[in-house]
Amino acid sequence: MKTSWRSASLVASAVAVLALTTACGQESGTSSVGSQNVGATAPAGGYGSVGAAGAGASASPSNGYGADGQNSGAQSSAAGKLAVTQNAELGKVLTDGNGMTLYRFDEDTAEPPKSNCEGDCAKAWPPVAADDATAGAGIDKALLGEVTRADGTKQLTIGGWPAYRFAKDAKAGDVAGQGVGGKWFALAPDGKKATLASLPGLSVRKDPKLGDIVVDKNGMTVYRFLKDVAWPKPISNCTGSCLEKWPAVGIVSKDDTKGIEKKGLMGFTRPDGVKQMTVDCWPAYTFSGDTKPGDTNGQGVGGTWYAMAPDGKPVGAPKK
Known part of the structure; x- marks a missing residue:
């Protein structure tokens, strides 16, 4: 009878955990736990990233502004x-x-x-x-x-x-320079940002190597951090300098998405007050090392960062 009672207790606990998953994505604060910044410890500086990092590689150091002193065709003084x-x-x-x-x-x-x-x-x-x-x-x-x-x-x-x-x-x-550090944008003729305005807040792009991946309104690749938690509520373990290098994707309306799984497609408020979007309850990020639409330089960084699939899964992550 004791064994039977223990089994019933475990089953009840499992059911309770499953029931709590409905809380995922609700507008509430979360606490960060565990280690962070894996593959994301280099300072981003806010001006651009670092040199391009290939899949599975950490980004290389730079002057923090998106260029390492190379001044090629950009140095003509007069605008003309x-x-x-x-x-x-x-x-x-x-x-x-x-x-x-x-x-x-x-x-x-x-x-x-x-x-x-x-x-x-x-x-x-x-x-x-x-x-x-x-x-x-x-x-x-x-x-x-x-x-x-x-x-x-x-x-x-x-x-x-x-x-x-x-x-x-x-x-x-x-x-x-488009999109470098999430702060630099090509100028449109009217002085506004030249961006992919026709794109929804979140949509799907077919990458030639990775397949279907999520992109933001600027066409920049969206990533998932394997150290994060989705259930019973989203928890981001990317804070401080990590968040500078991997900016949180802001909250967008479900109606402003295309091709993304609707389940768990919600926003939450981080402990630092930043409002972040989730896909299948997993916190979503971009990468400061991606300088233009189509870049996937964050893929595999530190063995913990992977492009996000439309259902929230990490594309190309090792199977456990």
Whole structure:
């Protein structure tokens, strides 16, 4: 009878745990437990990541701004006659007189215009000089302006936003700076971000190597961390410097998704106050080492980070 009672108790406990899974994704705080930052201990700096890391490799160190001092085609000082270039992934993108892509930085301000990219940041993202800048076809010249930088030089602004080039753009038409650090974006002709606006908040992209994977509204790959917990409620074990390198995907409406499994497709509030989206109750992230749509540099990093499948599973993770 004692053995029978023990078995019944275990069954009851299992049922109770299953019942608790309905709490997954509810708007509530969570506590982080266990170890964290596996494969994500290098500082991201907020300006860009690190050099590209292949599958299963940790990202290599860099100056933290998305470029390691390479200043190739991005260093032409004068803006020249600005033009509108059609990019297959981003739509209309603003370029300088040499066809180099121009960018804006989320940590800057447009009202009033102010650049917050100095020092090493300005080496990786050379400011575009305001001298001789003119508006080409499809550009409202009234949007062109200038801002005085801390060193006294005049920087071109578009719709109030200071304009930059990216040191890793080697030739006309390159957009290697798109999405770097989740803060750098190619400029649209009206000064707004050139992004994949036609994409839902979360959708599915067919990667040639990984198959169907989740991407965010900017087309950036979404990842899952094997150290996280999904049930009975989501718990993220990526905090502090880890979260700088692996930014949490913000909450999106179910109606703003396409191809994603609806079960467990909810948001939750982390202990740090950040609201994060989940897929099948698993917290979702992007990777600062992915610099443009289609990149999967976070795949396999530290043996704990994997692209997320539409059902929330980690694509390519070792089977237990």
